[in-house]
Amino acid sequence: MAVFYIKYHTENKYENWVNHSFFSLLILPSEDKNQKRLSFNVKNSQLEPFFLQKNLYGFEQIIIRPDKPFNALTITVDASVKMEPINSFETVDLPIKLEKNMLASSEFKFEHYSFLTQTSKTTLNDKSIITSLFMEEKESCFNFLLKINDFIYHHFKFLDSVNSLERDANTTWVEKTGVCQDFTHLFIAICRINGIPARYVSGYLN
Numbered sequence: 001m002a003v004f005y006i007k008y009h010t011e012n013k014y015e016n017w018v019n020h021s022f023f024s025l026l027i028l029p030s031e032d033k034n035q036k037r038l039s040f041n042v043k044n045s046q047l048e049p050f051f052l053q054k055n056l057y058g059f060e061q062i063i064i065r066p067d068k069p070f071n072a073l074t075i076t077v078d079a080s081v082k083m084e085p086i087n088s089f090e091t092v093d094l095p096i097k098l099e100k101n102m103l104a105s106s107e108f109k110f111e112h113y114s115f116l117t118q119t120s121k122t123t124l125n126d127k128s129i130i131t132s133l134f135m136e137e138k139e140s141c142f143n144f145l146l147k148i149n150d151f152i153y154h155h156f157k158f159l160d161s162v163n164s165l166e167r168d169a170n171t172t173w174v175e176k177t178g179v180c181q182d183f184t185h186l187f188i189a190i191c192r193i194n195g196i197p198a199r200y201v202s203g204y205l206n
Contacts, residue, residue: 001084008077017069025062027077034086040079046070096140103195115197124169124189135194148190152183
């Protein structure tokens with residue numbers, strides 16, 4: 001068991017006075033069978049109260065709604081988390097036939113619909129994708145994901161100068177360059193084309 005202490009601190013300054021605002025902070029560590037949030041404390045320079053509200057995916061957000069004008073705002077969150085040892089590779093693999101049936105089932109597609117549909121960042125013209133990036137009939141999902149990861153690592157160049165929020169998976173595929181978020185969007189796009197649900201995760205802990 002390991003205990004982590006986390007401190008999040010942000011300072012916002014504005015050119016003009018802010019009269020109405022709504023802050024939604026997705027920064028609290030989540031809780032599951034391997035991770036438990038022991039404590040957390042939220043402070044802000046406006047001394048406003050906060051409340052928690054779950055988003056569509058079940059993650060808790062810290063909500064702050066200042067009701068007085070301000071042109072600067074500081075928010076600090078302290079938290080402690082207990083984590084049990086976990087090895088993601090110690091999962092029990094399903095027989096490939098059962099795995100394929102699960103991925104193809106209507107129930108599975110419905111449950112993971114949000115992570116199977118294409119978005120503006122993860123839309124990829126599948127006609128341009130080479131054959132090896134389509135999962136083979138007798139290939140396990142895990143081995144296929146390792147293959148995608150290896151392919152992106154060896155065929156794409158990290159180039160910080162192209163960093164832009166406007167880039168999408170198609171651009172990354174054509175130019176063969178990008179930064180972390182670009183390779184992530186490309187990975188997600190390839191997964192979803194193959195019927196494997198995938199989502200973008202950003203943060204410090206689970």
